[in-house]
Amino acid sequence: MTTATRSPHLDFDRCYRAVQAKDSRFDGQFFTAVRTTGIYCRPSCPAITPKPGNVTFLPTAAAAQHSGFRACRRCLPDAAPGSPLWNTRSDLAARAMRLIADGVIERGGVETLASSVGYSSRQLTRVMTAELGAGPLALARAHRAHTARLLIQTTAMSMSDIAFAAGFASIRQFNDTIREVFVVTPSQMRAESARRENVSTTDGAVSLRLPYRPPLDSAWLAWFLESHAVAGVESWADGTYARSLRLPHGSAVATLRLQPGFVRADLALQDMRDLAPAVARIRHLLDLDADPQAVDAVLAGDPRFADAVAATPGIRVPGNVDGTELLLRTMIGQQISLPAAATHTVRLVAALGEPIESDTGVTHLFPTAAAVAEHGREVLTGPIRRVESIVAVAEALANGDLELHCGRDAADLQRDLLALPGVGPWTADYVTMRLLADPDILLGTDLVVRQGAAQLGVDLTDSDRWMPWRSYLSMHLWRIALSTRSSK
Numbered sequence: 001m002t003t004a005t006r007s008p009h010l011d012f013d014r015c016y017r018a019v020q021a022k023d024s025r026f027d028g029q030f031f032t033a034v035r036t037t038g039i040y041c042r043p044s045c046p047a048i049t050p051k052p053g054n055v056t057f058l059p060t061a062a063a064a065q066h067s068g069f070r071a072c073r074r075c076l077p078d079a080a081p082g083s084p085l086w087n088t089r090s091d092l093a094a095r096a097m098r099l100i101a102d103g104v105i106e107r108g109g110v111e112t113l114a115s116s117v118g119y120s121s122r123q124l125t126r127v128m129t130a131e132l133g134a135g136p137l138a139l140a141r142a143h144r145a146h147t148a149r150l151l152i153q154t155t156a157m158s159m160s161d162i163a164f165a166a167g168f169a170s171i172r173q174f175n176d177t178i179r180e181v182f183v184v185t186p187s188q189m190r191a192e193s194a195r196r197e198n199v200s201t202t203d204g205a206v207s208l209r210l211p212y213r214p215p216l217d218s219a220w221l222a223w224f225l226e227s228h229a230v231a232g233v234e235s236w237a238d239g240t241y242a243r244s245l246r247l248p249h250g251s252a253v254a255t256l257r258l259q260p261g262f263v264r265a266d267l268a269l270q271d272m273r274d275l276a277p278a279v280a281r282i283r284h285l286l287d288l289d290a291d292p293q294a295v296d297a298v299l300a301g302d303p304r305f306a307d308a309v310a311a312t313p314g315i316r317v318p319g320n321v322d323g324t325e326l327l328l329r330t331m332i333g334q335q336i337s338l339p340a341a342a343t344h345t346v347r348l349v350a351a352l353g354e355p356i357e358s359d360t361g362v363t364h365l366f367p368t369a370a371a372v373a374e375h376g377r378e379v380l381t382g383p384i385r386r387v388e389s390i391v392a393v394a395e396a397l398a399n400g401d402l403e404l405h406c407g408r409d410a411a412d413l414q415r416d417l418l419a420l421p422g423v424g425p426w427t428a429d430y431v432t433m434r435l436l437a438d439p440d441i442l443l444g445t446d447l448v449v450r451q452g453a454a455q456l457g458v459d460l461t462d463s464d465r466w467m468p469w470r471s472y473l474s475m476h477l478w479r480i481a482l483s484t485r486s487s488k
Contacts, residue, residue: 063133106167165272215314235361323404369397389422452477
């Protein structure tokens with residue numbers, strides 16, 4: 001018996017084959033709701049595979065919860081990596097999902113979310129319910145439940161503090177949601193947690209294991225993070241990356257170490273309400289929600305890239321943690337070397353960044369757009385035209401004429417970027433790729449990418465065959481050219 005799925009993007013037979021195979025590649029991409037048990041699972045759940053007639057496949061955990069299913073306590077479906085669909089798709093529902101993960105609803109409600117993506121709240125709710133099986137409020141509720149579980153299992157915070165840190169309006173709402181979603185009370189969840197040894201007793205400290213879909217080429221991420229690190233804002237030592245984060249309710253310092261199957265993230269937060277945005281931004285920075293096997297299959301299908309993919313399976317496209325920082329740092333680094341860009345940026349951070357306390361070597365937050373707009377001319381050096389362009393862009397960001405967030409439409413974002421002084425096609429492509437985690441931007445005007453293409457005899461004007469993974473192709477070409485340089 002074949003049962004229809006509850007999403008136009010899911011094929012029942014394909015989903016069921018993944019469940020039969022316990023295929024972890026699909027964890028987070030859809031959820032299996034079992035009508036006979038009333039639970040929902042990730043595809044790789046080790047439980048006995050349910051009969052086809054008893055299951056429905058749903059695109060989000062929120063859709064399962066909204067339909068009355070509870071989370072499986074064996075496979076913890078909410079702990080799976082996020083779906084790569086929210087990056088590969090650029091439609092309204094996908095853009096809204098990125099913002100929900102960043103906590104927009106908890107901070108400003110559905111109206112703020114709707115205005116951020118350029119729709120009315122009624123239109124947004126209708127589209128998301130049709131596409132994802134749940135409206136914005138249900139999706140945000142599922143997100144709060146996930147955040148609460150993390151805090152219950154990894155901190156010694158009181159349950160009342162956890163309730164408000166996770167975004168619940170009341171302790172009663174928190175208790176009811178945890179019982180409905182996980183079928184245990186918050187106290188039982190803490191007592192049963194298999195990770196009790198990781199519980200932190202330090203205020204504001206959380207230690208997490210952030211999962212990803214293997215493979216992951218850690219060497220490429222390590223090179224990227226280390227070579228682009230700006231002292232003060234970031235540090236790299238002995239395979240550990242640390243950086244400051246400017247978050248909605250305060251600052252934080254994240255210390256990250258790549259491990260087989262997960263990233264160890266130690267967070268020091270000023271305000272626990274910022275846990276969910278911090279996790280979302282770290283996952284975005286490291287591209288942890290990617291589907292590397294799907295990417296590698298397409299790129300390795302071209303014989304010219306087969307060796308590159310085999311040498312670095314699971315290459316990632318680094319994202320960002322703050323749009324303002326990304327754009328201003330990119331403009332500072334235009335047409336100069338990475339070390340020279342770091343020197344200019346370190347000077348800016350030391351002069352205009354806000355000091356923070358940390359034992360990681362991180363000392364400052366990146367300056368706000370308002371600070372750069374007001375004092376940038378006094379601090380920035382180099383060609384006058386470039387300095388004026390950077391200050392003008394900072395002014396546009398500070399006064400709200402330019403918005404940089406992960407819910408932007410790619411075409412609209414590129415149009416706005418290209419209208420700015422000092423921003424050309426390369427900068428617009430690079431910022432769009434990293435800000436939106438867009439998997440399909442070919443950096444065809446990048447000198448290093450072109451050098452890598454020339455080494456392989458690849459014509460970048462004929463790139464449709466590599467869709468929708470041209471951003472990953474750019475990373476491979478970049479790595480090839482840089483490897484050749486370093487070997488000389």
